[in-house]
Amino acid sequence: MTPKLVIVGTVALDDVTTPFGSVRRALGGSAFYGGIAASYWTSVGVVAVVGKDYPEEGFRILESRAIDFRGIDRSAEETFAWTGEYTYDLNTAITRDTRLNCLLSFNPRVAEHYPNPETLFLANIDPEIQGKILDSLPVRPRLVALDTMNYWIESKKDTLLQVLRRIDLLTINESEARMLTGEFNLVLAARAIRALGPSIVVLKKGEHGALVFYEGGVFASPAMPLEVVKDPTGAGDSFAGGLLGYLTVHGHHSPEFLKQSSIIGSVMASFCVSDFGVIGTRALSLEEISSRIREFGDLTGFRQIDYEERRL
């Protein structure tokens, strides 16, 4: 059976250094982070490739979250490995080394494993591959979401623009949105992106949360101010996983559910950054999640103000 949400992306081994510590060969990657975050909300399948050096622990974690990983190919090469560093400004990763390894011959067989997902998340990979995956599916998923990065905007913009025409939701960083559209103002940038295809644009702003632009409105999904932020790696993927997991089950294209889904994205991102790798998200209890959702309610909720009543 096809899981409701299928994520195509990377499974990686990350060496990460932050002011609060460092990890070597931490289990990571966009599909790994996104899948774990989504798994609290819907059934998830992951399409990716790992190398011969990939530790069994990665699969055990996916198993513990009931994530379908039939879509993960095992290659004879080494696993995709990223080395990055963050200074006190945890918003910006400094890439020290990228070894694509087995990712170079990644040929995701989505249709073969999962022919009819309700939601398809094409995490940040080559837009050419993203397009081919859409071509391969017998039925278009109800919701197609996509992530990308500055590298593809610079090197494969035309291909990326073609794929954007075919999707419903784009997640993108502030600076990448500006790069893609040439608009500095984020409202204008989001509008320009929506004109390119996706009806929903999620502008990721790191520790400042995300802005979700949709037909007729915008929602500001806050980031939880946390005392302990150890490692921002995977925050964007966890946000997307939480958002898409919730949206898949609870309602496409309804502004109210889109807002709730964004909050779930913020919730999962807040757990992600609290520790290295997926330590913060891989084994959350119902109580921890419920309590964090309530904290988000307190963080931005206010009783509506009646100006005429309140004016002196």
Next chain:
Amino acid sequence: MTPKLVIVGTVALDDVTTPFGSVRRALGGSAFYGGIAASYWTSVGVVAVVGKDYPEEGFRILESRAIDFRGIDRSAEETFAWTGEYTYDLNTAITRDTRLNCLLSFNPRVAEHYPNPETLFLANIDPEIQGKILDSLPVRPRLVALDTMNYWIESKKDTLLQVLRRIDLLTINESEARMLTGEFNLVLAARAIRALGPSIVVLKKGEHGALVFYEGGVFASPAMPLEVVKDPTGAGDSFAGGLLGYLTVHGHHSPEFLKQSSIIGSVMASFCVSDFGVIGTRALSLEEISSRIREFGDLTGFRQIDYEERRL
């Protein structure tokens, strides 16, 4: 009669250049911006000094907002003049020139004009003067709020620390909060500032809104994503004016009213940045304000999520 809210600060003439235009000798200053924003919510008195070159129009605008300006001294010098520039990153002002002029001999006579305000806002001036004002008042106001800047943190930190012990609410930029406390993490910085005196700390984050830390919680007051942002000058003062104006009338120290007050701060800041100087805030209709408040409700409001109910 003493107005309920008294603001001590600057009245200035600003030369401002942004990517969207420029103005010369625009009516500005912290007390001017703050007073106008607050005047929609409570009675306001302003204590400041202007020079012989100050245009009558400034007083006419204060008059039109029913602001008491008996506290504005007229000096024989020139008016305080600031020249600043913003690039596309509208979060950071680049100061090109500062002429203190009459501000050098500013001797605010608060007690004389307004002996018993409910709320006193000591906008960004020399902390030595801020302390003397507190000394001079026969009764401590119910709420004392203060703003400061990097210059005072660097040059008069001890005096500033003494004043902080005597106040209830501090408004401060992110980077200044870090400078003042040596803590990079904003939650820790806010906690450190609260330990110095003020029970409420408002961390201003420019286009990312503000975080309001209070006993037992934190509120994220968003900034409205606007298509047109012409000039961020005065946004922080307009935020403080709106927040304090509302708080003065509707309830000190209640978390719920503090949250509503922060939203009113964000509302007034959003009007401020939409045009140069006080063009955006000086003549708002009830309908414009009501409608913007509703927009803020839509921007962050979401129906509370019941995890157990929502889980697949």
